[in-house]
Amino acid sequence: MTPTIAILLIITFLLSTVGLLLLIWSIANNQFSYGQSAARTIFSPGEEGHSEDPALADKPDFTGDTSAQASAIKARWTADQSSRTAVLTWLSSAVFWLILGSFFGLVTSLKMHLPEFLVSSEFLTFGRVRPVHLNAVTYGWASMAGIGVALFLIPRLFKTALAGGKYAVSGAFIWNIGLVLGLVAITLGYSDGEEWLEFPWQIDILFVFGGALCAIPLLLTAANRQVEHLYVTSWYLMAALVWFPILFLIANLPFTFPGASGATVNWWFAHNVLGLWVTPIGIGIAYYMIPKILGRPIISYQLSLIGFWSLALFYSQVGIHHLVGGPIPTWLVTLSIVHSVMMSIPVITVAINHHGTMMGNFKRLKDSPTLRFVWIGALMYTASSLQGSMEALRSINVITHFTHYTVAHAHLGMYAFLSFILFGAVYFIMPRLTNWEWPWRRLISLHFWLVSIGILIYFVSLTVGGWLQGTALLDAEMPFMDIVRMTLPALEGRTIGGALMTLGHIVFAFHFVALLMRRGAGNEQPTLFRPAVKEPTQ
Amino acid sequence: MKRALAIMVGAALILLLATLTLVVMPYLQMSAEQIPPDLKPYTEKQQRGRQLYIANGCVYCHSQQPRDPSFAPGDRDRGWGRPSVPGDYAYDQPHLLGTMRTGPDLFNVGARLPSIDWQLLHLYNPRTVHEDSIMPSYPFLFRHVEEAAEGDKVVYPREPYAPESGQIVATEDALALAEYMLALDHTYPAPTLPKSDEPKE
Ligand code: HEM
Ligand code: HEM
Numbered sequence: 001m002t003p004t005i006a007i008l009l010i011i012t013f014l015l016s017t018v019g020l021l022l023l024i025w026s027i028a029n030n031q032f033s034y035g036q037s038a039a040r041t042i043f044s045p046g047e048e049g050h051s052e053d054p055a056l057a058d059k060p061d062f063t064g065d066t067s068a069q070a071s072a073i074k075a076r077w078t079a080d081q082s083s084r085t086a087v088l089t090w091l092s093s094a095v096f097w098l099i100l101g102s103f104f105g106l107v108t109s110l111k112m113h114l115p116e117f118l119v120s121s122e123f124l125t126f127g128r129v130r131p132v133h134l135n136a137v138t139y140g141w142a143s144m145a146g147i148g149v150a151l152f153l154i155p156r157l158f159k160t161a162l163a164g165g166k167y168a169v170s171g172a173f174i175w176n177i178g179l180v181l182g183l184v185a186i187t188l189g190y191s192d193g194e195e196w197l198e199f200p201w202q203i204d205i206l207f208v209f210g211g212a213l214c215a216i217p218l219l220l221t222a223a224n225r226q227v228e229h230l231y232v233t234s235w236y237l238m239a240a241l242v243w244f245p246i247l248f249l250i251a252n253l254p255f256t257f258p259g260a261s262g263a264t265v266n267w268w269f270a271h272n273v274l275g276l277w278v279t280p281i282g283i284g285i286a287y288y289m290i291p292k293i294l295g296r297p298i299i300s301y302q303l304s305l306i307g308f309w310s311l312a313l314f315y316s317q318v319g320i321h322h323l324v325g326g327p328i329p330t331w332l333v334t335l336s337i338v339h340s341v342m343m344s345i346p347v348i349t350v351a352i353n354h355h356g357t358m359m360g361n362f363k364r365l366k367d368s369p370t371l372r373f374v375w376i377g378a379l380m381y382t383a384s385s386l387q388g389s390m391e392a393l394r395s396i397n398v399i400t401h402f403t404h405y406t407v408a409h410a411h412l413g414m415y416a417f418l419s420f421i422l423f424g425a426v427y428f429i430m431p432r433l434t435n436w437e438w439p440w441r442r443l444i445s446l447h448f449w450l451v452s453i454g455i456l457i458y459f460v461s462l463t464v465g466g467w468l469q470g471t472a473l474l475d476a477e478m479p480f481m482d483i484v485r486m487t488l489p490a491l492e493g494r495t496i497g498g499a500l501m502t503l504g505h506i507v508f509a510f511h512f513v514a515l516l517m518r519r520g521a522g523n524e525q526p527t528l529f530r531p532a533v534k535e536p537t538q
Numbered sequence: 539m540k541r542a543l544a545i546m547v548g549a550a551l552i553l554l555l556a557t558l559t560l561v562v563m564p565y566l567q568m569s570a571e572q573i574p575p576d577l578k579p580y581t582e583k584q585q586r587g588r589q590l591y592i593a594n595g596c597v598y599c600h601s602q603q604p605r606d607p608s609f610a611p612g613d614r615d616r617g618w619g620r621p622s623v624p625g626d627y628a629y630d631q632p633h634l635l636g637t638m639r640t641g642p643d644l645f646n647v648g649a650r651l652p653s654i655d656w657q658l659l660h661l662y663n664p665r666t667v668h669e670d671s672i673m674p675s676y677p678f679l680f681r682h683v684e685e686a687a688e689g690d691k692v693v694y695p696r697e698p699y700a701p702e703s704g705q706i707v708a709t710e711d712a713l714a715l716a717e718y719m720l721a722l723d724h725t726y727p728a729p730t731l732p733k734s735d736e737p738k739e
Pocket of ligand 1: 407
């Protein structure tokens, strides 16, 4: 035991040294002394105090009081237009994969309580439909929508036109080809066999390549940037775009890691996809959207930077909490549990900033579709992460590990947090890119209520069912078949919730296509939740 | 640009460190682990069955990793076997530890249910064995024939799961998968398991 403890100490020491060096570097480079003024870099001159929400305006858009201000707004419009083709390509693909992934999710869910549903074809057996769902929603919907929103934000954050947008467009094509090939491979039975890494590694090369093509416009645009300070959103986006290709490459190195050490690499990767890829994208978007819609900067810029570096340090080490109690060295599990608990530091700093900025502005949730989706998403980030930190503790994990409770947590994170923020961002972005407003206000409401009620039912039924299942599994007096019968109501509840979510996605996709086809009233008035507020706009 | 690069390099560096702790070091430690002398490599047929286990996603409902009884006593008391150690997985490529127990742990299913007829029947339709099972049937691993030929492996599902007429015959795939199930037997002693029963933390 002594050598491993020594190793553990060395690691912790190394880590904190690196953390310290980074902090010193940040201070030396005046990252901190910018203070609150840095939080204002996302506003055009004179814009602070004015809300920007293309899907909301009880006040009309701010167009500048002086000619200097007006030209800054005009420059932003030009920046938005520069990313148009690239963003539309990524977002439209994402919406397609969302619909496909939802249907596969629904079929998976039905199969879990109707085991004779669609069993005759090997291509639709549970064990193939489920990974198709996971990969379609993770790499299709969440990743592609995330990259699309990032491509939209990059020119805005750097206040310059997107350079090299065509690389991002070809990246989207390659990414889509990778998805089609990968999902077909799973359906035909050529899975690589590890969760989150089911796509055959030969196909995964396409994703590394497609992702790298998106780094080119990022670097080119960063080189042209017109702002002195990098706003915190750009930190998250840049880091995520660096992390993903490295992760994907190492995890796919074929035939390197056998047996139990293969499991550690598997979960190191899977959690990093969540923690170092989709999470920074989601948080970064919220860091932009919330202040922008409220027209007020985030309350503490220093905190946001601490949150960023502590996320990088702690999140990268938590992967092994997926193997608590598994056949791997104890120090490794302990290391990940400690970091899982430490994750509350970045989570709380982010929460203070997101929710603190909202303080006193909650009434805005009534009209602004973007704010409603994004803020609820941010709230669910706080909730799912605090839940996750608890779930990593040995005493809780021993109950929840192998149960549906994990699946409920997974959807609280991937859906109520990430997908909600992405929905909000899409509602913000599309009118800006197409210069056309959302055609039907009620459809946004309908989408919101369907998916909110859906995920609520989904989460509650699986959390309760999973917990009961977990306690029963520990008690060998309870026959296994009794546990199977006991979980059936939870699984049926999930199907109801999931069906509502899928319906919501159909509404969303329909509205998205209608906007692209320029249905509705055009761009006279931005779309609101409440018709009453529409009247006074002359 | 300098600052943008610095952030990206910093981010990459942190990830590199995490890779060192969570990928390289465990690999070094675990690959030095002793392989239990009684663990047999998979035969070609068992390996083929394992491939079918992967292709049909049994891993999404079944784990293969009993936990320590001092941590989770239910695992031992349900007869799922002693806690597994890294050496037990020496021939597993890729690993199939699993994270769900919608169905029972299968690390020792070969010792628990050693009859190939049971395994085939259960695969053909789990409800022939447990009325309320939610495990899917795998009819595509079987052929429906009028009359089984010489050497065919016939399964005999009970009413009402039996076909109206003719017989159900296992394909090579079904046989391979069942063979793999029987190969999941890790009841031999593990040399690296701590001898004492006292709880470790
Ligand atoms: C501090 C933050 C978090 C911690 C400490 C944490 C911890 C955990 C733990 C302990 C598990 C259960 C592993 C198991 O027993 O099998 C888990 C599963 C999961 N978490 Fe989190 N979580 C956090 C935040 C998030 C967020 C923000 C998301 C979504 C973006 C997320 C998505 C997931 C998913 C998808 C799974 C299921 C993985 C699988 O089994 O395939 N988590 N998390
Ligand atoms: C449209 C409604 C949806 C339904 C009905 C649904 C249903 C399901 C089902 C049945 C599973 C398999 C659970 C198991 O094997 O026990 C699953 C897993 C999963 N789904 Fe969904 N899902 C939906 C939407 C989404 C979305 C939009 C996302 C992400 C953006 C998502 C992310 C995941 C993840 C990460 C897992 C793996 C969880 C784990 O391994 O613990 N799902 N889903």
